[in-house]
Amino acid sequence: MATLTQIERALDALGDPTRREVFKRLRNGNRSVREVADGMNVSRPAVSQHLGVLKAAGLIAVRVKGTRRLYGVDPHGIETLRSWLDGFWNETLLAFKQEAEKEAMKGRKLR
Amino acid sequence: MNAPNDPNSVKKMVYVQAPQEIAWRVFTEKMGAWWPLAFYKIGKAPAVDAVIEPHPGGRWYERGNDGSTCDWGTVLAWEPYSRLLLSWDVSADWQYDPLLKTEIEVRFIPDGTNATRVELEHRKLDRYGARRDEMRRIYDTEGDWGRLLAAFAQLAATVKQ
Numbered sequence: 001m002a003t004l005t006q007i008e009r010a011l012d013a014l015g016d017p018t019r020r021e022v023f024k025r026l027r028n029g030n031r032s033v034r035e036v037a038d039g040m041n042v043s044r045p046a047v048s049q050h051l052g053v054l055k056a057a058g059l060i061a062v063r064v065k066g067t068r069r070l071y072g073v074d075p076h077g078i079e080t081l082r083s084w085l086d087g088f089w090n091e092t093l094l095a096f097k098q099e100a101e102k103e104a105m106k107g108r109k110l111r
Numbered sequence: 112m113n114a115p116n117d118p119n120s121v122k123k124m125v126y127v128q129a130p131q132e133i134a135w136r137v138f139t140e141k142m143g144a145w146w147p148l149a150f151y152k153i154g155k156a157p158a159v160d161a162v163i164e165p166h167p168g169g170r171w172y173e174r175g176n177d178g179s180t181c182d183w184g185t186v187l188a189w190e191p192y193s194r195l196l197l198s199w200d201v202s203a204d205w206q207y208d209p210l211l212k213t214e215i216e217v218r219f220i221p222d223g224t225n226a227t228r229v230e231l232e233h234r235k236l237d238r239y240g241a242r243r244d245e246m247r248r249i250y251d252t253e254g255d256w257g258r259l260l261a262a263f264a265q266l267a268a269t270v271k272q
Contacts (some may be wrong), residue, residue: 088252
């Protein structure tokens with residue numbers, strides 16, 4: 001299960017405005033460090049460092065393509081945050097409601 | 112129906128467009144089809160099913176994709192199709208602890224023939240001791256983006272200092 005530490009790490013990572021900008025730049029797909037740094041007022045090593053923090057927080061993942069390291073959003077990290085926002089019982093009961101209504105619908109169609 | 116000030120209990124209600132019997136069956140027999148197993152599981156293996164054995168004293172557990180099982184709690188009361196009482200023995204570190212014994216009561220209340228009000232109470236949260244408030248927050252949180260923004264604002268303030 002998502003521990004609070006994980007969630008806090010993710011929220012902490014996004015608490016920094018430059019890091020949020022780095023994160024936002026990955027929303028359209030995988031990017032190399034250079035591509036992320038392009039047009040930003042931050043040095044490439046600093047961008048690397050920010051990417052490292054986002055990765056440790058589980059928000060992004062690295063893919064190696066040949067000699068290139070590409071960074072992209074980690075959907076699992078986002079889901080973890082989302083489930084924390086929704087809350088345990090809210091999320092669980094909503095999922096139950098959807099399944100029960102699907103099942104009831106099936107029964108109605110048979111009649 | 113809420114007693115929002117009870118620090119040892121979380122109450123939730125969901126209104127389901129399904130007859131009482133179907134609501135009960137989906138809850139108890141098909142839990143693996145709807146329980147958010149990707150997040151709310153405690154075993155090492157990826158979980159593929161959640162099972163409630165249909166009798167008092169029955170196990171409540173998850174099954175991993177390698178066939179392993181990991182207990183969550185037990186059935187304390189089994190009253191089809193109206194009331195289910197389970198113990199939830201998952202610690203604040205998301206480990207099975209048979210001595211924990213928090214309780215989850217689920218009531219299925221018919222609303223006409225085609226709808227059911229499902230009331231859930233998660234209680235005895237005092238069993239979490241010093242970590243009660245932390246756990247209560249996880250169980251109780253409403254999906255509320257305002258909270259996320261507040262958390263951001265708070266963190267941003269901390270970062271600036």
